[in-house]
Structures are given as structure tokens and as C-alpha cells.
Amino acid sequence: MFVDRIKIFAQAGSGGRGCVSFRREKFVPKGGPDGGDGGRGGDVILRADQHTDNLTGLFYEPIIKAKNGVHGQGKKMHGRSAPAKLVKVPIGTLVYPAAAPPQRDENGDVAEMSVPDLPSEPIADLTVDGDEFVLCRGGAGGKGNVHFKSSRNRAPTQYTDGEEGEQGHFLLELRTMADAGLVGYPNAGKSTLLGKISAAHPKVASYPFTTLHPVIGIVEFGDYRRASIADIPGLIEGAHRNVGLGHDFLRHITRCRLLLFVVDAAGTEGRHPVEDIQSLRREVDLYDRRLSERPWLIIANKMDVPGAEENLREIRRRFAGVEVVAVAAASRQGIDELKARLEDWLFKIDKSLPAASKASTQSAEIASTD
Numbered sequence: 001m002f003v004d005r006i007k008i009f010a011q012a013g014s015g016g017r018g019c020v021s022f023r024r025e026k027f028v029p030k031g032g033p034d035g036g037d038g039g040r041g042g043d044v045i046l047r048a049d050q051h052t053d054n055l056t057g058l059f060y061e062p063i064i065k066a067k068n069g070v071h072g073q074g075k076k077m078h079g080r081s082a083p084a085k086l087v088k089v090p091i092g093t094l095v096y097p098a099a100a101p102p103q104r105d106e107n108g109d110v111a112e113m114s115v116p117d118l119p120s121e122p123i124a125d126l127t128v129d130g131d132e133f134v135l136c137r138g139g140a141g142g143k144g145n146v147h148f149k150s151s152r153n154r155a156p157t158q159y160t161d162g163e164e165g166e167q168g169h170f171l172l173e174l175r176t177m178a179d180a181g182l183v184g185y186p187n188a189g190k191s192t193l194l195g196k197i198s199a200a201h202p203k204v205a206s207y208p209f210t211t212l213h214p215v216i217g218i219v220e221f222g223d224y225r226r227a228s229i230a231d232i233p234g235l236i237e238g239a240h241r242n243v244g245l246g247h248d249f250l251r252h253i254t255r256c257r258l259l260l261f262v263v264d265a266a267g268t269e270g271r272h273p274v275e276d277i278q279s280l281r282r283e284v285d286l287y288d289r290r291l292s293e294r295p296w297l298i299i300a301n302k303m304d305v306p307g308a309e310e311n312l313r314e315i316r317r318r319f320a321g322v323e324v325v326a327v328a329a330a331s332r333q334g335i336d337e338l339k340a341r342l343e344d345w346l347f348k349i350d351k352s353l354p355a356a357s358k359a360s361t362q363s364a365e366i367a368s369t370d
């Protein structure tokens with residue numbers, strides 16, 4: 001199972017209560033107040049972890065509670081503070097405040113509607129391994145009666161309760177962190193390609209929607225340089241209206257610096273690759289304008305199939321100004337050339353070029369081909 005969006009409820013621990021106690025010892029009459037303080041409640045902390053790749057853990061445990069602090073005790077003993085509850089989340093997790101789910105009565109009917117979630121700004125974005133965010137802060141411990149002693153009240157019975165821990169509903173959303181993302185129709189050969197340029201082994205098959213969730217592959221270049229590439233499920237026209245697997249997965253390429261549009265250059269499924277590219281660009285644009293302004297290039301795949309050469313010429317003509325790399329992923333043809341071009345884009349050209357200006361000239365060209 002792959003979970004990349006989930007609502008959770010988190011509750012930090014409350015502080016322990018302060019203690020009321022008096023020192024009672026042989027030969028020490030009127031020993032005075034000696035009630036200790038309560039311990040702090042535990043925080044609920046999210047930590048970005050490179051070994052966690054999705055939010056499935058939270059699907060099974062959507063209610064996260066940290067322990068309460070221990071109450072204070074006599075002899076000025078402080079209660080123990082509760083440890084923080086650490087929750088590992090994948091790198092790239094965004095945290096949003098969320099509304100409480102609707103309240104249901106005993107028949108399961110909605111008794112009280114919740115306020116719908118308003119689109120809100122994330123309160124945290126955990127993008128680096130080890131990043132931590134305190135989701136709910138534990139309550140401070142209460143004070144024992146030892147604090148209330150004064151010249152007029154030598155036997156105080158006052159104490160304070162511990163503070164309540166913070167609690168709340170949150171929406172966690174994963175936006176995979178990768179350098180480049182593969183976008184294409186189902187069966188274009190994205191997973192085949194990822195398998196050839198990286199050590200990843202995504203499932204490859206001749207039916208559409210083989211890939212059901214994002215897969216990240218690491219491409220190794222020379223000099224210990226590496227880049228991560230995200231393979232996402234195939235997109236089809238109308239994805240923005242939730243046709244096919246919908247465009248929800250495009251979220252996983254929103255952080256990529258470079259978008260790789262993979263097309264079946266031979267048009268083996270009866271569609272023309274030029275139209276494929278146009279409709280993919282349109283879907284990306286409908287999803288998020290800023291995403292369609294990212295630097296992009298075209299990977300013309302299945303060059304081993306007759307008819308691909310002719311289509312490739314047309315792709316080059318219609319998308320003049322956009323780099324087109326021709327490959328036959330299944331037989332590894334053109335893969336080394338593709339890796340060299342990716343290295344250029346990701347390590348040389350990309351850093352020296354202002355990404356936005358490069359991209360905007362390219363989108364203008366697309367607009368004219370529509």
C-alpha cells in the first residue's frame with residue numbers, strides 16, 4: 001500500500017499535577033511543605049526520515065498520543081517528564097492544519113457537520129533528512145505545595161494542575177523530492193526507462209497503469225554524482241477531471257527541477273506522439289501553471305519500432321527549441337546519451353540558467369503549436 005495523503009489527530013501529553021505533602025520525620029516537627037512538581041507532558045514530533053517512503057504507517061495509526069507527565073510526589077520529588085512521541089515521515093512531507101472529522105452519533109449518522117477544510121498554507125515542510133517539527137507541545141508540569149510557602153502560610157495546601165498538552169487535526173501530504181520527474185501516457189515506457197538509467201526496478205508491463213504509485217530511482221553519473229528521478233503513474237487526457245488515475249500524482253513532481261516528457265514515438269497505440277506531448281503539457285498546465293514553466297525536455301521512446309523516425313522528425317519540427325532525446329529504452333539504445341544530457345541539465349546548464357526564463361520561452365512555443 002502507498003499512502004501519500006492522510007489526516008491524523010495528534011495529542012501531546014499533559015503535565016503532571018503538583019503534589020501537596022508535608023515533611024514528616026522523627027525529631028523534625030513541622031517539617032514544612034515538600035510536595036514536588038509534576039513532570040512535563042511529552043511532545044508529538046514529526047521527523048523526516050530517509051528510510052520512510054510513504055505515510056502508510058499513519059494509515060494504521062492515525063491517532064498519535066504522547067504520554068502525560070508523572071505527578072509530583074512528597075520529599076520534593078518531581079514527577080518524571082514524558083518522552084516525546086516521535087513519528088517518522090518521508091522526506092518531502094508537508095503539514096497542514098485540518099478540520100475535525102464530522103461527529104457521528106450512535107447510529108453512525110452525522111450529528112454535527114465539521115467545517116470543511118479551507119485551503120491553507122502548510123505549517124511545516126520537512127525536506128531534509130532529520131528535520132523535526134513539533135506538531136503538538138506537551139503541557140508544563142504543575143507546581144507542588146513547596147512553592148506556596150510564605151511567612152503567613154507555613155502549611156500551604158495549594159498546588160497547580162499540569163497544563164493540558166496541545167492537540168489538533170492535521171493533514172499530512174507527501175510531495176516526493178526528486179531532481180527530475182517522468183511524465184507520460186500509460187505504456188510510454190517510463191518505468192522501463194527508469195529501470196535502465198537507475199538501479200530501481202519498477203514494474204514494467206504492456207498494459208496501461210502498471211505503475212500505481214511514485215517510484216524513485218537514483219541515477220549515478222561519474223565523479224560520485226547522482227540525481228534522483230521520479231516515475232509516476234501514467235497520465236491521460238482529462239486527468240485534471242480525474243480521468244484515469246487522475247492528476248493527483250502530479251503532486252509528486254512539483255518539486256522536480258526538470259520534467260522529462262516520455263512519449264511513445266512510434267505511436268504504437270494509435271495516438272500521435274505530437275498530440276501526446278501537447279495534451280500532457282496541457283494537463284500539467286491545468287494542474288499548476290508554475291509546473292508547466294519548469295525546464296523540460298522530451299524523451300522520444302520506442303525508436304526501435306517502425307514509424308518512429310518519421311514521427312521524431314515531426315516532434316523536432318513542432319517543438320523546435322525543446323531538447324528531444326531519442327531512445328529505445330527496452331533495448332538500451334540511446335540510454336548513455338540520455339544520461340549525459342541529464343547530467344548536463346541537472347549539474348551544468350540547469351544551475352547556470354535562470355530556470356524560469358528558459359521555461360517561459362518553451363511554453364510560448366507550445367502555445368503556438370496548439
Ligand SMILES: Nc1nc2c(ncn2[C@@H]2O[C@H](COP(=O)(O)OP(=O)(O)OP(=O)(O)O)[C@@H](O)[C@H]2O)c(=O)[nH]1
Nearest residue numbers: 187188189190191192205209210211234328329330
Ligand atoms: N518496442 C519497445 N517497447 C518498449 C520500449 N520501452 C518500453 N516498451 C514496452 O512498453 C510497455 C510499457 O512499458 P512501461 O515501462 O511499463 O510503461 P510505463 O510508461 O511505465 O506505463 P505505466 O506505468 O502504465 O504508466 C512494456 O511492454 C515495455 O516492454 C521500447 O523502447 N521499445
Ligand SMILES: [Mg+2]
Nearest residue numbers: 190191210211
Ligand atoms: Mg510504469
